[in-house]
Amino acid sequence: MESKKLKKNKLGQVFSTDIVVVIIIVLFGAIFLVLNQINQTKDISPEERFDNAQTQSEILIGSLEKDEIIKADNSIDVNKLLTLNDKDLKEELNIKNDFCIVFEKDGKLVKIDPNSKTYGIGSENIIVNGEPCK
Amino acid sequence: MLKKTLLILGILFYTLSISYSIESVPFNCEYQQTSYAWDTNFQTLFSTSADLSAQASLDLSGYYTVGGGYQIRCYAQNSQQTGFVEFEIKDKPNSNIVCGDEVNEIMYFTGEENARVARDYNSAYHTKVLCANFDKSDGVMHLVWNNQDLSVRDYACMFKTNDIKNGLISSCDANYNSGDQYLYSVWGILFDSIDSLNCRADCSSKLDDRIYSICSLKIKACSDVPLDCDGSLYGSWVKSTDARYPNTEIKCEAPWNNYRTSKFTNTSLQVTTTQGTCDNLIKIEKPFILDDEQVKMGIYVCSD
Incomplete structure (x- = not known):
């Protein structure tokens, strides 16, 4: 037992x-x-990152063309561009990453709106010549 | 019936082709050493000692014409393409027109040697004039003195100058140590006739909506067009070279006095991110036109 x-x-x-x-x-x-x-x-490889960025920029450019901010003659309507809101745009286009649209001529900064110190349109996390994108 | 229809269509096509193109005739200029293998159809305008910051010599048989001298020569065929426009230096002792017509007087000089160039005549300084000898029926020469690139619109660059009133002369492809030393390029084009431009009352052409100061031949008020606006789209903003308004743009529409701070800077573009928000900032760029200027649009994407 x-x-x-x-x-x-x-x-x-x-x-x-x-x-x-x-x-x-x-x-x-x-x-x-x-x-x-x-x-x-x-x-993620650098190529993949570049491809992602390129896809995102193409989506953005397509949207700018649709809204006639980029006109048929390839010119930019600055007044319309200044009305863009990056949060609304990201939501509308389902873009997750921060972005900023800037202009340059011969490597020199082109101020989108010198009076309001708007040098870039997009996320405020990106800084253009000392000023956050708007 | 078919013949009549074809005839009407032919007339319509001919009329449309006349109405919707600016007719210009061949015009080309070179700034080269005197010893350069010149095309025989190019005619000498004047000589200079160098291709950078030089004074002019109008004595074509003497000073600067031998050795290391330079010359500016142009090839300008008349509208009938039967001959060439002749350039000639003449004495200009007073405001009387000494060339064939007002439009034939294309620029003025302070003397025969070591001379400075000017767009407009001032009897206090100028003693010589460059004439472009041709009949009104042979065409109209339009010279533009500004800082735009008009080569894309078939204008020929004659030379660069630092001042439209008392300028030194450089070749069109001159490079300077400091960027803004020479603000002006002198561009030339030869139109069939002033009528071919179809000038509106606001000094723009019906054909391309661009402003032409030479419309002053038809509309007196067009002599008020600022030189920065010459060749620009009506209503556009362009960089002003007026020393009274530094770092500004002017709106190219009457009354030609609306200025704003310039978008274009001499500061290099620098893009960063706030600390810790993005490790991989990637730039994608494409060319676009902003305020009638060719620019690059850069889209910076945080690709983390």
């Missing part, structure tokens, strides 16, 4: 240790997979 009880307890101990080892291995595996996934997300 005594020896039967002992055998049952021993079996219980062995079983629980195995389960703990398996659980630890599974946990490690899961952590590895999650970390690997995160690393993969961070490791």
Whole structure:
């Protein structure tokens, strides 16, 4: 009777240790997979980043053309451009990244509206010659 | 019936082709060393000692014509394409017209040697005039003294100058150490006739909506057109070179006195982000036209 009880307890101990080892291995595996996934997300190649930026800029230009801010003769309607709101535009075009539209001539800054110090249209996180985009 | 229809269509096509194009005739200029292998149809306007910040010599048989001297020569065919416009230096002792007509007097000089150039005559300083000898029926020469690039519209660049009243002369492709040293390029075009421009009362052409000071031949008020607006679209803003209004733009429409602070700067474009908001700022750029100027639109995208 005594020896039967002992055998049952021993079996219980062995079983629980195995389960703990398996659980630890599974946990490690899961952590590895999650970390690997995160690393993969961070490791976007420069080409992919450029492609993303290009796609986003094309969407923006398409929208500016639709709203006749870029006219058929390739000229810009500055007054209409100044009415743009970057948050509304991002929402409307489903753009997640910050952007800023600027103008330059021969590498020199062209102020979109010198009086209101508007040098760029877009996210205020982007700074153009010391002034945040508007 | 078919013949009549074809005739009417032919007349209509001919009329339309006349009405919707500005007729100009071949005109080209070169600023080269005297020893350059010149095309024989190019005629000498005047000589200079160098191709950068030089004074003019009007004595074509003497000073600057040998050795390292330079010359400005132009090729200008008349509208019938039967001959060439002749350029000639004449004495101008007073305000009397000494060339064939007012429009034939194309620029003025302070003397025969070591001379400075001017767009408008001032009897206190100028003793010589450059005549472009041709009949009104042979065409109308339009010279524009401003800081725009008119080469895209078939104007020929004659030379650059730092001042329209008392200017030194440089070649059109001269490079300077400081950017704004020479504000003006002198551009020339030869129209068939003033009528071919179809000038409106506001001094713009019906054909391309651009402003032509030479419309003053038909409409006196067009002599008030500021030189910065010559060749620009009516109603557009252009950079002003008027020293009374530094760093400004002028609105190219009557009464020609509406100024605003200039969009165009001499400051290099610098784009950054607020700290920690973007590690990968990518620039995509495309050419567009802003205020009648060719510019690049840059879209900076935070591609994190």
